[in-house]
Amino acid sequence: MGNFDKKLERFWEVFIEHGGYVKVLTGLQNTVWIAVAGLAIGILIGTLIAIIRVAPKSGVLSRALDGLCVFYVGLFRGTPIVVQLLVAYYVMLPLIGVNIPALQVCVIVFGLNSGAYVSEIMRGGILSVDPGQMEAGRALGLNYRVTMLKIVVPQAVKNIVPTLGNEFITLIKETSVVSFVGAADLYVAFNYIGSNNYEFMVPYLIMALIYIALVAIAALIIRQLERSLRKSDRRH
Amino acid sequence: MIDVINLNKTYGKLDVLKGITTSIRQGEKIAIIGPSGSGKSTFLRCLNRMEEPTGGSIVFDGRDITDPKADIDEHRRQMGMVFQHFNLFNNKTVLENIMLAPVYLGLRDLRRLRRRNRLIRLRNLFGGGELPLHPIDTSAARIKAEARENALRLLKRIGLEDKADAYPSTLSGGQKQRIAIVRALAMNPKVLLFDEPTSALDPEMVGEVLDLIRQLADEGMTMVIVTHEMGFAREVATRVLFMDGGQILEDDAPERIFSDPRHPRTREFLSKVL
Numbered sequence: 115m116g117n118f119d120k121k122l123e124r125f126w127e128v129f130i131e132h133g134g135y136v137k138v139l140t141g142l143q144n145t146v147w148i149a150v151a152g153l154a155i156g157i158l159i160g161t162l163i164a165i166i167r168v169a170p171k172s173g174v175l176s177r178a179l180d181g182l183c184v185f186y187v188g189l190f191r192g193t194p195i196v197v198q199l200l201v202a203y204y205v206m207l208p209l210i211g212v213n214i215p216a217l218q219v220c221v222i223v224f225g226l227n228s229g230a231y232v233s234e235i236m237r238g239g240i241l242s243v244d245p246g247q248m249e250a251g252r253a254l255g256l257n258y259r260v261t262m263l264k265i266v267v268p269q270a271v272k273n274i275v276p277t278l279g280n281e282f283i284t285l286i287k288e289t290s291v292v293s294f295v296g297a298a299d300l301y302v303a304f305n306y307i308g309s310n311n312y313e314f315m316v317p318y319l320i321m322a323l324i325y326i327a328l329v330a331i332a333a334l335i336i337r338q339l340e341r342s343l344r345k346s347d348r349r350h
Numbered sequence: 351m352i353d354v355i356n357l358n359k360t361y362g363k364l365d366v367l368k369g370i371t372t373s374i375r376q377g378e379k380i381a382i383i384g385p386s387g388s389g390k391s392t393f394l395r396c397l398n399r400m401e402e403p404t405g406g407s408i409v410f411d412g413r414d415i416t417d418p419k420a421d422i423d424e425h426r427r428q429m430g431m432v433f434q435h436f437n438l439f440n441n442k443t444v445l446e447n448i449m450l451a452p453v454y455l456g457l458r459d460l461r462r463l464r465r466r467n468r469l470i471r472l473r474n475l476f477g478g479g480e481l482p483l484h485p486i487d488t489s490a491a492r493i494k495a496e497a498r499e500n501a502l503r504l505l506k507r508i509g510l511e512d513k514a515d516a517y518p519s520t521l522s523g524g525q526k527q528r529i530a531i532v533r534a535l536a537m538n539p540k541v542l543l544f545d546e547p548t549s550a551l552d553p554e555m556v557g558e559v560l561d562l563i564r565q566l567a568d569e570g571m572t573m574v575i576v577t578h579e580m581g582f583a584r585e586v587a588t589r590v591l592f593m594d595g596g597q598i599l600e601d602d603a604p605e606r607i608f609s610d611p612r613h614p615r616t617r618e619f620l621s622k623v624l
Contacts, residue, residue, distance in 0.1 A: 249400060250437035250530075254451040254537060255427030264450070268441045 118315075125307065125316040134307040141303030142324065148220050148292060148299070149285040153232075155225025156281070160232025163187065165262055167233070168240050183233070190230035196291045198223050203295040216297040220289070228285060235277045239270030272343045279336030283329050290325075300324060351376045351411060351541065351572060352397065358405030359392055359596075366392045368596040369406070374541070374574060379567045381583035381604070382576045384593035385619055390576045393593065394543050397574065398422075398429045411540070427455065430534030434546040436526040438518040438533070445514040448501035448533045449494075456493035460486070497536070504532035508562060524555030528562050535566075542566065544575040580623055584608050592616045 128134045163183045171177050190198065202223045207214060214222075243266050251261030271278075293302045304321040308314035352374040359367040366389045374380060382390045395401040397408060399415060399422050407416045415425045439447050467483045474481055505511045508528045518526055527547060534542060547563065548556045560582050567573060567586050577583055583590055583604060590607045592600040592615075599613045608624075611617045 244435075244437070244440075246433060246435050246437035247439060250431075250433065250439065251451075252423075253398060253400060253426055253429075253431035253433075254533070255423045255425075256451055256454065257423050260454065264454075265439050265441065272441070 121313055121316045124311055124313050125320070128307045128310045132307075132310060134303070134310075137298070137303035137306050138300070141298055141300040144217055144292075144297060145286065145289045145299045146328070148217070148224050148289045148297070149282065151221045152224030152228050152285050152289075153278075153282050155221070156228025156232045156285075157236075157278070159225065159229025160234075160236050161267065163229065163233035164236035164240055165267070167237055169258070187230045187233055190227050195223070195227050195288055196294055198227055199292065199295050216292070216295045219295060220292045220297045224285060224289065228281060231281055232278065235274050235281065236270060239274035239277075240266055242273055243269045275336065275340050275343060279333065279339075282336070283332055286328055286332060287325065353409040354397070354406070355409070356406040357393070357396060357403055357408065359389075359396060359401060360404050366596050367396065367403075370596075370598055371406075372591065372598060372601065374572065376540075376572055377570055377588075378572055379586055379588045380574045380591060381587035381589070382574065382591045382593060383578070383580065383583055383619075384591075388593045389596040390593050391545055394545050394574060394576050397543055398426050398431060400431070427451075427537050428540045430537060430539035430542045432527070432531050432534055432542065432544045432547050434550050436518075436523070436530045436550070438521075438526055438530055440518055443515050443517055444505065444510070444521070444529055445498070445501050447518070447529065448504060448536045449497045451533075452497040452500070452536050453494055456488075456497065457490055460488065460490060460493065500536060501532075504535060505529075508532055522555060523551045524558045527551065527555075527559045531559075531562055531566075541572040541574065544573065544577070546576050546578065548577070548579060578623070580608070580620075592619070594619070 129138070163186065166176075166179050166183050169176060169180075171180055199220065203216065203219050207219070240262075247265050247269065248258075248261055251265050252258070256264075289299055290301050292299050293305075300321055304317040308317040354370055354372050354374075357367055357370040358365070370393060382394065384390050392401055396403045399408075403416055407414050409415070410425055410429070413420060413425075415422060438444075439450065442450060463484050463486055467486070470481050470483055473479060502511060502514065505514055508531075510525060510529065513521060513525065513529075518529075521529070531542075531547075544563065548559050551559060556579070560579065563573070563575070564582075564586055575583070575587070585604075587604050590600075590602060590604045591598050592607060592611070592613065594615050600607060600611060600616045602612075607616065608620065611620055
């Protein structure tokens with residue numbers, strides 16, 4: 115184990131003295147930011163798509179929108195996220211001719227990607243709400259949109275919090291590919307530390323531990339959220 | 351108040367309603383009875399277009415609500431509906447259940463009025479006109495306070511004021527249904543539609559719900575009740591419709607229908623259920 119102590123020492127040296135910790139903190143911040151902002155965008159897009167997809171398809175417009183949503187979901191579920199990042203950063207941006215920092219591109223792409231998955235989760239959630247809830251709202255003279263937003267969607271969200279939590283955890287782990295477009299996440303930070311003296315064992319081990327800790331914290335938050343949302347089920 | 355003219359409803363090839371024509375006058379309490387699958391519930395649900403009729407028309411207060419251009423939400427506000435399975439909003443407390451629609455609609459009307467006044471002011475400013483503003487004699491806070499007060503008054507009436515902040519999942523079926531009834535009442539509807547209001551209740555809770563409906567009937571509320579409670583129909587209804595096969599086979603006073611039914615199908619049905 116003397117060998118390992120030596121490696122740990124070297125890691126510590128780079129971590130403290132060569133400013134490795136700054137990189138790690140930045141990387142941690144970016145990883146969490148991409149996952150959190152990505153999920154937030156994903157929930158917005160996903161809810162919108164889900165509502166469009168469950169709405170009665172009466173006219174040409176609603177049918178066209180539905181088709182568009184099906185296409186969107188197919189597109190983002192049908193390609194790996196790395197490919198989506200690469201296409202966004204190296205194809206779309208130059209074509210449009212705008213310059214957006216890699217981190218922002220990652221947030222947007224993760225949001226768009228997550229939107230596709232969340233839309234399916236949310237659709238299931240909405241369909242699982244008793245149709246009587248919509249009927250009661252409509253019978254009181256509330257329109258479809260208001261009943262959906264005030265009554266059905268809140269209940270759907272409550273039903274799908276555990277599944278959304280899964281999506282969040284998946285997102286945290288998937289962010290580890292953002293270095294493909296040059297965003298600085300945890301992997302970039304620990305890779306930097308390792309490259310400093312070609313000692314990768316300790317940095318990558320610690321990277322793994324940080325991911326485990328992140329996911330554990332996320333799971334804890336989700337459980338708390340579930341508990342507080344279950345308020346309306348509790349007998350009191 | 352409601353005129354139903356040659357109402358038809360088909361699901362694919364299945365004719366559920368075959369040309370129903372009847373009138374519901376102010377203050378009437380109409381019980382609709384008949385075997386399962388006779389179209390009673392579908393007929394009731396067509397009255398506020400929870401089911402879309404495929405033919406005929408329904409004229410409510412002089413306006414055809416089957417007209418695609420009719421604002422159905424506006425009509426539904428005046429036709430309260432009570433469901434077999436209560437359908438209280440699970441994510442709202444009892445008080446919120448009752449207040450939700452009145453507050454939302456009150457605030458929406460207030461917003462509309464304010465918007466209209468802004469436009470009038472703008473027009474007066476640039477056109478030099480002197481168009482009068484719409485008078486606004488309320489505020490958002492007042493709408494909420496009044497709705498709350500009204501909701502609490504209704505809850506008190508049914509003896510459930512202590513449940514105001516409870517969630518529906520904590521209530522018994524009888525309590526839920528009584529709250530569902532006052533939720534409909536909070537909109538001051540002109541007519542109440544009951545879709546088998548006691549069919550999903552435990553037997554010991556049927557009484558409390560029927561008592562409340564009976565009270566409303568005595569106060570003169572117009573109501574249409576689809577029910578299997580023959581005793582209740584006989585006692586409360588001013589008119590009974592017997593439906594079978596998507597048609598009204600008999601339409602008469604309860605005494606006549608229950609003691610001297612004309613149609614053989616009515617006789618057969620009543621002999622089975624009484």
